[in-house]
Amino acid sequence: MKNQLNLNLVELAKKLMVTSVFVILCVIANAQTLRLVAKAKGKFIGSAANSAIFYKDPAIAKDYKNILAKEFNMIVAENEMKMGVLLPSEGNYNWSKADALVAFAEKNNMRLRGHTLVWHNQLPKFISNPITPWTRETLLAEMKNHINAVVGRYKGKVKEWDVVNEALNDPPAKGIRMTSIWAKVIGEDFIDSAFVYAHQADPKADLYYNDYNIEYNFNTKTQSLLSLVKRLKQQHIPIHGVGLQSHSNYNLKDSEIANLSKFVDSLAVLGMKVALTEVDLGIPKGAVNDSTLNVQANSYAKLTQLFMNKSAIKSMVFWGFTDAYTWLEERPKPKEQPLLFDKNLIKKQAYYSVYNTIKN
Ligand code: XIL
DSSP, X not given: OXXXXXXXXXXXXXXXXXXXXXXXXXXXXXXXXXXXXHHHTTOEEEEEEOHHHHTSOHHHHHHHHHHHHHHOSEEEXXXXXXXXXXXXXXXXXXXXXXXXHHHHHHHTTOEEEEEEEEOSXXXXXXXXXXXXXXXXXXXXXXXXXXXXXXXXXXXXXXXEEEEEXXXXXXXXXXXXOTTXXXXXXXXXXXXXXXXXXXXXXXXXXXXXXXXXXXXSSOOHXXXXXXXXXXXXXXXXXXXXXXXXXXXXXXXXXXHHXXXXXXXXXXXXXXXXXXXXXXXXXXXXXXXXXXXXXXXXXXXXXXHHHHHHHOXXXXXEEESOSBTTSXXXXXXXXXXEOOSSBXXXXXXXXXXXXXXXXXXX
């Protein structure tokens, strides 16, 4: 009897040991996530999510969702909130994919960015190729309806919107991209109206202007952006921030980081919040090897250090997290493998660079 009791006690002690080791390992594993270290420093670290993957092979979808929820405290829809996806034909909204991402964000306590309300790409045909040509008044009314519908539906859930995306001309040109249907039909002040409508639809949301190729080099587009923000501020248009897409190369130069730093300061002086919204650092096709991956990781460390140093930047969002699903692979593009996890969802050196830089 006594022996039996001793044996049971030994068994119990063994079980307790195994359980404690398991719990400790879980705690360690959980402590090693980007979102936990970022949260401790008051920052948001995010990823674009592509809901097409949610519906793929269930095993892949499960791993994808697990990493997304575990590592990031911010999320943005890669395509699901664009006008052409939400409103494939006139009057017929299809909310299912966007709703699924919103539910995922809420379930996992992630801050939601909305991307994007007014852009010249990924538009429904009835907007870009209308049967009856648009007039300034009819297109403004359509834009207002759309903004009301989308911002209204996600009011209080989407905390910040890319209200206008990529409205500026690429260098060496200056000013507004007049080939965009919005600028062509409405005029340059379509931007002003978009911000006013978005603010009316959700007065508490932060409203961003978002663009690329303005951040790493001081060029004509950088100048146009600063002029635009100054003009909007002077005219009391409700703009709260500028999103810097930050797509770039695996080998970011120190001079590029220095330019970005100065640019962030100029935006902060104008009262703007700054967000890094679509970070990815691609490697030229065929040039992926230990050495280029190492350089990529260093570039990520430099960019993350800047993010940590600037109080005006509260969030850094990657344009996806695994090299298995990146827009660079969608159509033939000269770059590849730009993200933090490899094609098998294994953490790359780039991941550890970002993690260590946030933590230290
Ligand atoms: C890209 C998506 O990643 C692709 O899946 C889609 O086919 C095209 O658009 N700037 C933006 C993003 O603001 O919306 C773009 O996303 C990438 C460039």
